[in-house]
Amino acid sequence: MEKPTLPKGTRDFGPSQMAKRQFIFNTIRSVFQKYGFQPLETPAMENLSTLTGKYGEEGDQLLFKILNSGDFLKEANKENLQTGNWKLVTGDISEKGLRYDLTVPFARYVVMNRHEITFPFKRYQIQPVWRADRPQKGRYREFYQCDADVVGTDSLICEAEIILMIKEVFNGLGITDYSIKINHRAILSGLAEICQASEKESSLFVAIDKLDKIGEEKVKEELRNRGFNDTSLTEVFDILNFKGTTAEKIKFASQKFSNSEAGKKGVSEFTQVLELLKSFNATEEHVEFDIALARGLSYYTGCIFEVKINNVSIGSVSGGGRYDNLTGVFGLPGVSGVGFSFGVDRLYDALEELKLFPQEAQISGKVLIAHFDAESKTYGLNILQQLRAHGIASEIYPDTVKIQKQLEYANKKMIPYVIVIGSEEVKSGVLAFKNMKTGEQQKLAVEEILTLVK
């Protein structure tokens, strides 16, 4: 018989990984809730009509499609089947796909429930998504996203609160060395205006976005090939290369954008967000004004965020921004908002790399009851019942085996205390209570153990 395997790019999460993942999920969830966000969950499957065309052509190819139930060939065009035109056949034999992100299902939900929703609507969503990508380090075919969005308001308070939430999550996770990079779509437009490239905005942004990866010279080369002249490039890189504090950057950008309405608007909104942080009694620590930040520009229209953990292999763990038109594609225009997302799997890898997980990150009972024989096992059930009645997670070794084996079980499950019961203990009611970390053993009554463990 063939040994069972997992589909490529997917993973099981056993007890110790689950404990670490729940630590991350709980930290993020409690911050979201503290800031007034409410949970939403949508189905794993969506109609392909909902998903297709939202992620570009490449995205469409990465959707996992579900075969129609029953005789799916009945509806399929015979000619396409014969000529092997699989792209056309797909539409005939599949009408559902797996969720590719949490934004499109959220937009669909808002449209379908717009009459019941209380706006501004602050929702968070923590669910897996699926992409038929080529698996590689840090890239999986099933992975979790944790999104929080506010729709139905233009208030920059939301942007400031996103910064505060990121800080609070990182504080909860114990991550100290990171940058919250911020830019504004209008600043990028200002940049394009300065070099008279408003017509070629997207070429400019796509090239700039690669600065980190390919370096200045290659970006310049790419832009030259796209028709940018040297004067323009000098202008652009003067701005991109400017070094200084945030205040200095703002001053510099304001001068540069003095003739660009877009540029001025972008700098002004970014400045307002910083002002709001002050009103929240929060500092600018970790916040970095990054004019070269140009991610997912297709639908962002205001502030853009990206969070990078320093000194780890895959540091980009969160991002987001403001959009003007979340639901237009579903026939409901004018729903604006701002949101961001944590990538749990990357956070997990970063926390492992930084050794930030608490060592005892196992979800286990606190006490194991071990026993020498059938009689002491029966006696142990009563003790066990008392521990649980006091809310103490605990268990009894179910079989009568050597004590050594029972202690090993406790060790492997990282159960910190073991109560060992033999005929002596049954008679006296005084129990042997063993601390598995120190190896120390005491003789205690049940009541003393209850107090000690609680």
Add this chain to the structure above:
Amino acid sequence: MEKPTLPKGTRDFGPSQMAKRQFIFNTIRSVFQKYGFQPLETPAMENLSTLTGKYGEEGDQLLFKILNSGDFLKEANKENLQTGNWKLVTGDISEKGLRYDLTVPFARYVVMNRHEITFPFKRYQIQPVWRADRPQKGRYREFYQCDADVVGTDSLICEAEIILMIKEVFNGLGITDYSIKINHRAILSGLAEICQASEKESSLFVAIDKLDKIGEEKVKEELRNRGFNDTSLTEVFDILNFKGTTAEKIKFASQKFSNSEAGKKGVSEFTQVLELLKSFNATEEHVEFDIALARGLSYYTGCIFEVKINNVSIGSVSGGGRYDNLTGVFGLPGVSGVGFSFGVDRLYDALEELKLFPQEAQISGKVLIAHFDAESKTYGLNILQQLRAHGIASEIYPDTVKIQKQLEYANKKMIPYVIVIGSEEVKSGVLAFKNMKTGEQQKLAVEEILTLVK
């Protein structure tokens, strides 16, 4: 533009449903953990070779299959495509499917990780499963299961603990009127022996299983058609119809099974489970010995459980049993264990029907900060920051709109307290603190509000 819809049989869970569902999940999870079970999560997708053939032919038809990525037709047999032989084509164009239950993925996990797992292995798993069933009331195409299993021990303590966990979960949910029906596979075998039907065991069990639904006469008719004679039927229904306390039922069954090894074994194990309950200081309350219980017999080999909530439309919300050979189908024989499962969607419907959800089952902040103008809004950010620093979930209305609209927002989100800030409050630092339930309003300093809300 067409309005977006949800795939048939799937649902969104908005904020108020999520609050109720999290109440159920948290109750179940905390009981599982209190009893020493550890979490496991497996991927939504499994290889079809893992899933197929495990749920009978009907089950195979209900699997959601995922279309291979890229040119899936390349590998497909041309002849089958032309003749429309969709069953054969399926194997060519799809190699993955969605999880149909949590048991098969668990078995696969145990086999793949048998060298790392600490046995006895107590795992719980709370995840959605997918079935291409015809949707109807109480039956969805995506629904959650909450499973807990112990593998690697034959100890009947596990059975007793399943009863205790069910009681504790129901206690936590506030459900009081329910029965935990228990039977034993060997008792059913004993029943077959008594009427010399050991060769036709499964016909007998399938028919008995319908007693609740179609009644005694129809079951008898079905059995007569399958060759059972009247003497046998009288014997069987003598036992099935016996009324009495559990002790009386045990006594009666012991007499009836005095010549059946299987029957005696079944009664003895059931009796031992009751004895263990006593050692746990627990009563037999809610436990019902039901010889007619015969569910999912394909792999159960010991005790069988089914839990029914009384006086609701769909009362069967949990079930399980002991099995001898969980992983044999994946080439690893001899892994025995016992497990059970809660159906969250049915529990949800039952709790709604019984009106047992706490009225304020919304996950919201505790305080909304409302404001009259820009200045008081800015002032409010500082107050908000103080609330959150004390761990109080809270939010500020992000836009400057009429107070009435801000209060409505709090009402709809079920936020219990509102702090109203105007120029007066900014000057004095004494804030208007409104209880949204009673309508009562007080003038308080921030410190007083912090103490009051915490």
